[in-house]
Amino acid sequence: LALLRAVQLRRQPVGRFMVFDAADAGTDPQWLAPVRRALEQEADSLVIQHVDRLDGPRLRGLWSALERANGMNRERPLWVAVTLRHTTSSGDLLRLLRLFPGTVEVPPLRLHLEDLQQLVSFFLARLGHGGQLVCSPEAMRLLMRLSWPGNVEQVHQMLRQVVQHRRTGCIQPDDLPPEARTVSRRRLSPLESMERDAIVQSLLDANGSKVKAARSLEMSRATIYRKIHEYGIVTSTT
Missing domain, CATH: 1.10.10.60 (Homeodomain-like)
Known part of the structure; x- marks a missing residue:
């Protein structure tokens, strides 16, 4: 999700970014209704997480909603992304995925830790609201030791905690939350x-x-x- 937010910020910094979690559909019979409204009029960018958790009827309903939104004339183009852990042999899911022109497989962050420094710099620039906040080499070494089970979103959330008490200057190890140790x-x-x-x-x-x-x-x-x-x-x- 953090990567998708970053893409949206580069694409349209002032647009409305909306997120729906398909994992909630099992307990919410009206889950699809706000998704339809967002597709038709509310969102500029929309992400549907865990789309592989939807059952057949909701997958077909989402397919119809996306088809309808694709045929609408909008003042600004709508950008839609879905996330899933893995594809299945489900015909409804495969048909839905064919609506999207591209697929990006994101490996766990622990497998490409060489990107962590750039991710930290990117998020600090966004979260700092113009403040000059950087990460010290000592703090970065602590971050590089982590396995990041929550992947990029965990990096984003950890840095959000940091900027709550440090807006400018250089982040030191003591500024990091306990999980960083x-x-x-x-x-x-x-x-x-x-x-x-x-x-x-x-x-x-x-x-x-x-x-x-x-x-x-x-x-x-x-x-x-x-x-x-x-x-x-x-x-x-x-």
Whole structure:
């Protein structure tokens, strides 16, 4: 989604960008109605996520709505994109995809980390609202260690957190959220994320001392060492 937002910003910075998630269609019988309205009159750019989650009737309904929108005379051309994890043998899905002139396969970010620095610069320029905000080499090294299970959208959301408290200057490691100090390859539960964040903050407050951090958290030294390893927390000192 972050990549599609970037494309839209380059194409039409002032246009209305709308997103619909087809994963919601299973619990919303009226899901298609606002999509039709957006296609016909509301949106300049429209993204439908997880289109492969739609059932046959909704795929056919979406196909009809796209066909109708394609035949309309609009003051500004409509740009539409859909996202999906994989294609299937579904005839309805394949027919829908044939309406789109091109397909771009986006690999996981962890497989092209060489692009991360450019992505960070791009998002900071957009999120900084004209402010001169750059990423220090030290902070970038931390970002390069991450596996990014949320891909480009995770980068976007992390930098949004950063610009909430730093608008200009140079982003340092301490400006990054706790998740930037971990290299865990699995998604943490909400409770695990809270515990990880508390450990990271305690380590920062203790200048990296695990003994002091464990004491402030009322943990044993063995427990904090185990948790640091379990969560993949990167520490600068011992």
